[in-house]
Amino acid sequence: MAQVGIVMGSDSDMPVMSQAAAILDKFGISYEMKIISAHREPDVFFDYAKTAEEKGFKVIIAGAGMAAHLPGMCAAIFPMPVIGIPMHTTSLGGRDSLYSIVQMPSGIPVATVAINGGKNAGILAAKILATSDNCLLEKVKAYAAELKEQVEAKDARLQEVGYQNY
Numbered sequence: 001m002a003q004v005g006i007v008m009g010s011d012s013d014m015p016v017m018s019q020a021a022a023i024l025d026k027f028g029i030s031y032e033m034k035i036i037s038a039h040r041e042p043d044v045f046f047d048y049a050k051t052a053e054e055k056g057f058k059v060i061i062a063g064a065g066m067a068a069h070l071p072g073m074c075a076a077i078f079p080m081p082v083i084g085i086p087m088h089t090t091s092l093g094g095r096d097s098l099y100s101i102v103q104m105p106s107g108i109p110v111a112t113v114a115i116n117g118g119k120n121a122g123i124l125a126a127k128i129l130a131t132s133d134n135c136l137l138e139k140v141k142a143y144a145a146e147l148k149e150q151v152e153a154k155d156a157r158l159q160e161v162g163y164q165n166y
Helices: 011-027 042-051 069-077 095-102 118-130 134-161
Strands: 004-008 031-035 059-064 082-086
Touching: 004 011, 004 069, 011 031, 011 059, 011 082, 011 118, 011 134, 042 069, 059 069, 059 095, 059 118, 069 082, 069 095, 082 095, 082 118, 118 134
Parallel strands: 004 031, 004 059, 059 082
Antiparallel strands: none
């Protein structure tokens, strides 16, 4: 049974949404990934959001561009956390998506990551699930330690070779 639902409005969102999936894979978190247009197939969307809890989802990661209604509508129906990923758009660079997702009415929160922030959405989902899973919490802590080690290694190289040769 999948713990996380990953849903996107278009296959053009796949490069960003696959980053979230890759992080969930890294942590061993099960997920289901779907392409559903809230505007073009509202009946399919409503069924998805209404049955997500029954399917065992604990978190939904929803990516959308332009009007970006998918994350907010998921949050209006699904009783557990929804993480919105605003997609970069050609007309407004993703600001339209960002504003649509973060400006939810009171009582319908959507945790929102950066424009095209698929990786952070996966990490946030893992952290949410880790609040009730000590094994996953240890994996999240180990991941944070890996990030720290990567920065330290880069600094050590900088100190060794200097910025001109970096």
